[in-house]
Structure formats: C-alpha cells, structure tokens
Amino acid sequence: MSPTPSERASKERGRTSRGVFGSGLAKGLAVTLRTMTRRSVTEHYPDAQPDLPPRTRGVIGLFEENCTVCMLCARECPDWCIYIDSHKETVPPAAPGGRERSRNVLDRFAIDFALCMYCGICIEVCPFDALFWSPEFEYAETDIRELTHERDKLREWMWTVPEPPGLDERAEEAKELAAARKAADKAAQTAEAERLAAHREQPPQETAPAQETAPGGPAPGEPAPGGSAREGSASGAAPDEDRGDGGA
Numbered sequence: 001m002s003p004t005p006s007e008r009a010s011k012e013r014g015r016t017s018r019g020v021f022g023s024g025l026a027k028g029l030a031v032t033l034r035t036m037t038r039r040s041v042t043e044h045y046p047d048a049q050p051d052l053p054p055r056t057r058g059v060i061g062l063f064e065e066n067c068t069v070c071m072l073c074a075r076e077c078p079d080w081c082i083y084i085d086s087h088k089e090t091v092p093p094a095a096p097g098g099r100e101r102s103r104n105v106l107d108r109f110a111i112d113f114a115l116c117m118y119c120g121i122c123i124e125v126c127p128f129d130a131l132f133w134s135p136e137f138e139y140a141e142t143d144i145r146e147l148t149h150e151r152d153k154l155r156e157w158m159w160t161v162p163e164p165p166g167l168d169e170r171a172e173e174a175k176e177l178a179a180a181r182k183a184a185d186k187a188a189q190t191a192e193a194e195r196l197a198a199h200r201e202q203p204p205q206e207t208a209p210a211q212e213t214a215p216g217g218p219a220p221g222e223p224a225p226g227g228s229a230r231e232g233s234a235s236g237a238a239p240d241e242d243r244g245d246g247g248a
C-alpha cells in the first residue's frame with residue numbers, strides 16, 4: 001500500500017528536522033551560551049521585593065461607605081466569587097410630613113481570592129466607586145479558606161490603594177469637588193450672615209462717664225498713675241529702675 005500524502009509529508013519533515021548529527025546539541029549549547037551572557041530578569045523574591053508598577057492588580061479593596069449594596073459587582077463577576085448579604089432598614093422622613101424610606105444595610109461583603117481571576121470587572125461596573133485595585137500581593141495562605149477576605153480585611157486593603165493620578169491642569173474640576181466647594185462657600189456665607197445679624201442685634205454697650213482728670217493727668221488711654229508694676233510707676237520709670245540698685 002502506497003503512503004498517503006500526509007504520511008509522505010511527515011516522513012519528509014522528520015528527515016529534514018533530523019539534519020546533521022549533533023546539530024541539535026550545538027543549537028542547544030548556543031542558546032545556553034547566549035542566555036548566559038545576558039542580564040538575568042528573574043527576581044529574587046522573597047529576598048528582594050519586586051519593583052511592580054503602582055497600578056498592579058494585587059488585591060481588591062472595599063470602600064464600604066460608598067457601597068449601596070446594589071449587587072451589580074456580584075452579578076457581573078464571571079467567577080461568582082463575591083458574596084454579599086444585606087438587610088433593609090426603614091429610615092425616618094428627612095422633613096416632617098415626609099415619607100419613610102428604606103435603605104439597604106450591608107451585613108457581609110467577601111471576595112474569594114482563590115476563585116478570583118483578577119479581571120477587574122467588579123471594579124469597572126461598580127457605579128459608586130466602592131471597589132479599588134491595590135498593588136498588595138502578599139496574602140498567600142496555607143489554608144485555601146483563608147483566601148476569602150471578609151469586609152474588614154477588604155477595608156484594610158483600602159489603605160494600600162495608591163492615590164489617583166492628578167487631573168490635567170486644564171481638565172474640568174471633578175463634580176464631587178465642585179459640589180464640595182459650593183457647599184463650603186454656602187456654609188461660609190451663612191456663617192458670615194449669622195455673625196453680622198448677631199452683631200446688629202447686640203445692644204449698644206453702656207459707656208462709662210468720662211472721668212475728670214486733673215490738669216497734667218494722663219491722657220485717655222494712658223495708664224493711670226499707680227497702675228500695676230507692668231504698666232510702670234507713677235514717675236514713669238521702668239520697673240527695673242524702681243528697684244534702686246539696678247536690681248543687681
């Protein structure tokens with residue numbers, strides 16, 4: 001039976017790849033020599049810390065105050081490794097006659113980093129900026145269950161999140177900053193208005209009747225004769241001079 005075209009081709013390939021005897025060894029040695037002369041790129045971790053970029057995806061931090069328990073991150077996570085528990089609470093109306101409102105209160109927020117594939121989808125989809133990447137990566141555990149980080153631990157990671165890069169100098173001010181500035185200006189104006197109103201309502205202070213002073217007496221505002229030692233003596237001498245011998 002004659003060989004099929006594919007068999008013929010594979011036979012041909014084998015013949016050419018075998019080549020000259022010992023050529024493979026020579027090629028291997030050449031690769032070894034080439035890499036021996038190059039600078040090593042391996043890091044001696046944990047003896048030396050790797051120099052990682054500041055935005056490395058190390059671990060996820062949770063800024064709990066921003067989380068509204070909307071569950072978007074848990075729903076979008078492709079690994080289903082975000083666990084959220086919450087309950088509803090009724091909030092009294094803000095103004096008399098208003099309606100009561102209900103809000104979600106977070107009971108549990110955990111991420112299982114044994115399952116997480118560091119895709120960052122949860123961080124991207126969070127509409128309230130409650131999740132952030134931290135470059136910390138040293139949280140290996142000997143027990144896989146310890147890789148489920150609960151909300152306290154996720155909160156701790158927040159302290160390691162680097163500051164966001166500064167805005168371009170011609171960029172528009174962030175709307176959060178603009179709102180905060182507006183609120184601060186308004187508060188300052190209200191405080192100033194209250195201060196002026198209080199000043200206006202204050203009754204005029206009774207002024208003491210002008211004292212008759214003897215001719216040659218002190219002018220108004222000048223210390224009276226016989227005042228305290230700090231104000232000087234009646235003769236106008238400095239306190240040290242009063243002590244006679246120069247106070248020596």
Ligand code: SF4
Pocket residue numbers: 076077078079080081082111115116117118119120121122123
């Ligand atoms: S990074 Fe990806 S896999 Fe990990 S928790 Fe977020 S969405 Fe899930």
Ligand code: SF4
Pocket residue numbers: 066067068069070071072073074084125126127128129130131
């Ligand atoms: S998407 Fe953001 S706000 Fe919504 S539950 Fe997740 S962390 Fe909280």
